[in-house]
Amino acid sequence: MTEQTPLLRLDNITRNFGAIEALRGVSFDIARGEVVALLGDNGAGKSTLVKIISGGLEASSGRMIFDGEERMFNSPAEAKAAGIETVYQDLSLCTNVDVVANFFMGREIVKRCFGIPVLQEKAMYDAVEKAITNAGTRIPSLRTNVEHLSGGQRQAIELNRFVHWGGKLVLLDEPFAALGVEQTRRGLEMIKRVAAQGIGVVVITHIMAQAFQVADRMVVIRQGKVAGDVRREDTSPDEVIRMITGEASIGRAQEKKPQLHA
Amino acid sequence: MISSRQRALVEFLLDNLVWIMLAIVLAVFSLTIPNYFQIGIFVNIIEQSTFVGVMAIGLAIVVIAGNMDLSIESTMALSAMITGILFASHGIGIGFTTTPAWLVLPLSLGIAVAVGAVIGALNAWLVVKVRMNAFIVTLAAFIWVRGLVVAISGGRSAQDLAPEIRFMAIEPFLYIPLIAWVAIICFVIFTFIMRKTPFGRHITMIGGNAVATFRAGIRVDRLVAISFVLAGAISGLAGWLLAIRTSGATANLGVGMLFNAFAAVVIGGVSLKGGIGQLPGVYAGVLLIYSIHTAINLMGLPAHYTQMILGGMVLAAVLLDTAKLQIRQKLA
Numbered sequence A: 001m002t003e004q005t006p007l008l009r010l011d012n013i014t015r016n017f018g019a020i021e022a023l024r025g026v027s028f029d030i031a032r033g034e035v036v037a038l039l040g041d042n043g044a045g046k047s048t049l050v051k052i053i054s055g056g057l058e059a060s061s062g063r064m065i066f067d068g069e070e071r072m073f074n075s076p077a078e079a080k081a082a083g084i085e086t087v088y089q090d091l092s093l094c095t096n097v098d099v100v101a102n103f104f105m106g107r108e109i110v111k112r113c114f115g116i117p118v119l120q121e122k123a124m125y126d127a128v129e130k131a132i133t134n135a136g137t138r139i140p141s142l143r144t145n146v147e148h149l150s151g152g153q154r155q156a157i158e159l160n161r162f163v164h165w166g167g168k169l170v171l172l173d174e175p176f177a178a179l180g181v182e183q184t185r186r187g188l189e190m191i192k193r194v195a196a197q198g199i200g201v202v203v204i205t206h207i208m209a210q211a212f213q214v215a216d217r218m219v220v221i222r223q224g225k226v227a228g229d230v231r232r233e234d235t236s237p238d239e240v241i242r243m244i245t246g247e248a249s250i251g252r253a254q255e256k257k258p259q260l261h262a
Numbered sequence B: 001m002i003s004s005r006q007r008a009l010v011e012f013l014l015d016n017l018v019w020i021m022l023a024i025v026l027a028v029f030s031l032t033i034p035n036y037f038q039i040g041i042f043v044n045i046i047e048q049s050t051f052v053g054v055m056a057i058g059l060a061i062v063v064i065a066g067n068m069d070l071s072i073e074s075t076m077a078l079s080a081m082i083t084g085i086l087f088a089s090h091g092i093g094i095g096f097t098t099t100p101a102w103l104v105l106p107l108s109l110g111i112a113v114a115v116g117a118v119i120g121a122l123n124a125w126l127v128v129k130v131r132m133n134a135f136i137v138t139l140a141a142f143i144w145v146r147g148l149v150v151a152i153s154g155g156r157s158a159q160d161l162a163p164e165i166r167f168m169a170i171e172p173f174l175y176i177p178l179i180a181w182v183a184i185i186c187f188v189i190f191t192f193i194m195r196k197t198p199f200g201r202h203i204t205m206i207g208g209n210a211v212a213t214f215r216a217g218i219r220v221d222r223l224v225a226i227s228f229v230l231a232g233a234i235s236g237l238a239g240w241l242l243a244i245r246t247s248g249a250t251a252n253l254g255v256g257m258l259f260n261a262f263a264a265v266v267i268g269g270v271s272l273k274g275g276i277g278q279l280p281g282v283y284a285g286v287l288l289i290y291s292i293h294t295a296i297n298l299m300g301l302p303a304h305y306t307q308m309i310l311g312g313m314v315l316a317a318v319l320l321d322t323a324k325l326q327i328r329q330k331l332a
């Protein structure tokens, strides 16, 4: 991917929780169709960053340029409307309703009868069935409430949901944590397929092999700062691990001068 | 593993357990209590269920959305009292009339519902904007709105509504008085809204996981606010019906109905945790309560037996809820 105008540019994003500085000036770009693996230890600030991009949290300072426009999303609804889909680390499913209702949460298919929007259950069911079958996910019945499904099945629903809705940018916060081997493989393929359509993908993972399998670039966050931003072909798992633990640090991939400290 | 058809059947039975209980209770009473099995008795049960039934719709919606509304009884009383004061001709009633005379019907209805909606909107504002606890906000409203009823009536009553309104309580259609039909129609309409519209779907999902719905772009605060306004407006309607039934209003009108409404909601299968419940079940719960009430009356037992049975039934309903959950988990 060439870097004309990036799909998303983060410029010096900070976020404090009281005295805790969760993010201390994060800047990097994501191009269209690019898969960026966001790496870092527990508590590094990855989830916080994802929530800021997706409108769930406000940044304390910093700028965000999305699709050529300076924006900060005040709610997930705004981010969604702009084309940002998010799969959160703590899943976002309503376990008291069925798979179909979750899939279409907030975007139900309706038909107006005398001005009253009426849910089109059949159409929604068919769409979900198609999406789930395409992804090779096995769920006993789409009409069972999500509370009766396994952790992996729940995660699969969320993954299929984002693939179905597409958009421009997809944020995945540890999407494979509960998935089996086969489902993870499918999930990784899904990410590649999505990126091939020109959608930008940010995927958070702790598993180096996964990052190297899908990502075009690795961005390492350490203690709220970017501790490394490298192209996959220019690095190795060992080097990335050293960035995560703070033994090595390499600057932004697209810049000529890597900033070295540590 | 059981087949999906068997699963569907068990699910259906679990969902409609309260209707099955109602049928059993009615059958047992009809067989054991002399004079119970009469059309007049059944009509009476349906008629008595009107006010708590209508009120319970609003309560159920708020509870399904994961909140609580204790103010509904007092809101109902306020709407009834204002209807009484404006349109009754004796006591403290000022006997307001319109030309044509039938216009008092929609006018009084509109005022009663609006009064309820205002109380609901106040609750909504305190809960959603000021971020106060719904239990406290609506408990306060339960107290102060009843105080307001006593204040505006001076503790006295209004009597004699115009015949243009009164006929609603007198005229039957298929044996059942028109006010009871209003309750039934309300249940049908709101069942449709809860099951078949995005509004109902979103309310249910908010009760299940408010964070997830917020992340999905659903306007959670707005919908929660609407649920409170709706509960207020529906209580206003209940008050209007109650005023028609009593042909006026007294300062202590409807005292104790809150607990019946709560019992009906719980017995009807609505979980106080939010996200779970069906309105038809709530109506069955109300009918069940008044079936037992009527049986106790017919047997000549003092009314406090009803209260003891009600208390026991609420506990049983909660236990049943847990049992249902376990059965469902086995099914999945």
Ligand SMILES: Nc1ncnc2c1ncn2[C@@H]1O[C@H](COP(=O)(O)OP(=O)(O)OP(=O)(O)O)[C@@H](O)[C@H]1O
Residues within 6 Å of the ligand: A017, A020, A021, A022, A040, A041, A042, A043, A044, A045, A046, A047, A048, A049, A089
């Ligand atoms: N709502 C909050 N209130 C207070 N502190 C918070 C909050 N959310 C996150 N933090 C803090 O901000 C820091 C970054 O948290 P974050 O969840 O972004 O980490 P992470 O990189 O996603 O970690 P993990 O790999 O464990 O998911 C942590 O120190 C955390 O304790």
Ligand SMILES: [Mg+2]
Residues within 6 Å of the ligand: A046, A047, A048, A089, A173
């Ligand atoms: Mg995280």
